Amino acid sequence: MIAVYNEIIKECREDERSGSATSYESSMKALLKFDPHISFRLLTPRFLRDFQDYFLKMGNSLTSVGIYLRQLRAVYNRAIADKIISQEEYPFTQYNIPGGYNKKKALTNNEINKILNYEPSNSLEERALDFWKLSYLCNGINIGDLLKLKKQNIDNEFIIFKRSKTLRTKKEPKIISIALLPETKALIEKHKNGKYRNSQDYIFPVLKPGLSDEEQKSLIANFNRSNNQQLDKICKRLEIAGKLSNMTARHSFATVLKRKDANPLLISDLLGHSSLKTTESYLGSFMNEQLVNTSKMLLDLDE
Secondary structure, three states: OHHHHHHHHHHHHHOOOHHHHHHHHHHHHHHHHHOOOOOHHHOOHHHHHHHHHHHHHOOOOHHHHHHHHHHHHHHHHHHHHOOOOOHHHOOHHHOOOOOOOOOOOOOOHHHHHHHHOOOOOOHHHHHHHHHHHHHHHOOOOOHHHHHOOEHHHEEOOEEEEEOHHHOOOOOOOOEEEEEOOHHHHHHHHHHOOOOOOOOOOEOOOOOOOOOOHHHHHHHHHHHHHHHHHHHHHHHHHOOOOOOOOHHHHHHHHHHHHHHOOOOHHHHHHHHOOOOHHHHHHHOHHHHHHHHHHHHHOOOOOOO
16 A cells, blocks of 8 residues: 555656645555554455544544545555455445535625725735735635746736646646736736746746746745735734635635625636535535524514
C-alpha cells in the first residue's frame, strides 16, 4: 500500500501538484501512525471505523479524518486499476467517509455593507480589504486564482479564466467569465503590476514568471495569511462574529445571489463548480436563514 501512496505522491510532484502531494503524504502518515503494518488486506469497514474513532479521540476534526480517508480511497482505487487488489475486497461500499460539518461562512447583507463601507486605518488593512472586495465582486474567486490572472485573461469587459484547481483533472475545466464592474476595474487599476504590459504578465505584482508550483503556493499562502490577519482586525472593529477571510467572500458571493433568488445552477456555474452538490454546501447559511424565518412564522399570527 505504501508503495502505491509513494507512486502517486511522486506523480503529483512531477506534475507540480504540491498541494495534492502533501494531502497524500498526510493521509499516509496518519495510516502509519494508526497501524505501522498497514496493508490492503487489512482494510475492512471495521478498520475504517476504528481509524475514524481513533483520530476523533485524538482531537482531529471530522473534516480532517474525511480528507485522510478520501485519499486512502483514491489509493485503493489506483491499486484496483493496477490489478494489485481485487474489486471484490473493496471496503468503502460498507463505510461512508465523513464529510465533516461546514460552519457558517457567509455574511449577512448588513455585515457585507459594513465591510464594503469600512475606512481602513493603514495600507495593510487597505490592501487586505481591497482584495476581499475583488474576490467578492469577481464570482468569489479564490486568492490563488486571482493572483494567477494575467493580462490575457482580461477580454474587454470580462475576466475569463480556468480555475487552477481543475486544470489537471480528467474533466475539461470550466471556463469562468466574470463581468467587470466599474468598482472592479478601479480596484485592479489601483493594485495592478507596474510591468503589466504583455499578455503573459501577471495582473498583480505577487507572482512572477519562472516560479515552480511550490514557490507559487508559498507566495500565495504568505499573501493570504497576511491579508487574513488584517481582515481579522477589521472583523473585530466592525463587531462581526466569526472570522473574515477570502473564503467568506466566496461563500458570501454565492449566498447573496441566492438571497436574490438567483438560480442555483447559475450560481454553480459562476463559482466554477462541477457539481451542484458542492454549491449547495456553500449555500448552507442561506438554508439556515430560511429555517429561522420559517420558524418565526409560527408566532406571526396577524391576519
